[in-house]
Amino acid sequence: MASIFSCCLGCCGDGGSGHVPLKEMPAVQLDTHHMGTDVVIVKSGRRICGTGGCLANAPLHQNKSYFEFKIQSTGVWGIGVATQKVNLNQIPLGRDIHSLVLRHDGSVYHNNEEKNRLPANSLPQEGDIVGLTYDHVELNLYLNGKNMHCPASGIRGTVYPVVYVDDSAILDCQFSDFYHTPPQGFEKILFEQQIF
Secondary structure, three states: OHHHHHHHHHHOOOOOOOOOOOOOOOOOOEEEEEEOOEEEEEOOOOEEEEEEEEEEOOOOOOOOEEEEEEEEEOOEEEEEEEOOOOOOOOOOOOOOOOEEEEEOOOEEEEOOEEEEEOOHHHOOOOOOEEEEEEOOOEEEEEEOOEEOOOOEEOOOOOOEEEEEEEOOOEEEEEOOOOOOOOOOOOEOOOOHHHHO
């Protein structure tokens, strides 16, 4: 009987407290399983370079999401939201129904249609932070914390943050620990288990 009792205590691992360690939630980052063939992801899934696009590893399930991109090196780039059906090798994105993106020239494209455009004097430059909010209807853009009043909509389905680069562009993603405070009501991307 004593051996059964000690075996049961031994199975608990810490002498019988019965506590099970909680699994740490994965970090939101760029997803190396959903990227173009010539894309390079470094800095623990936070920096993209090369040629092509990449989705983040977490869909935008919550009602109001916020995320940022820092332009480390200019070139051809785009940021926004996309479904998993987007072709991450065919840039620029925004040419089909599967992506809604701000392009480096200040235009916002979805389904090969310009949905909006940043003011001419507000094109993002090297070192700038572009923030994005998404509420399942509208994508809005922020430049260095300032609302650009440049809404765009039209994409349907489950979307993920997306970024693409070409022509020596390098972008860093911020999915938490933001440079700028998210607009009221918006917050970092949460994995589905964190929402409940």
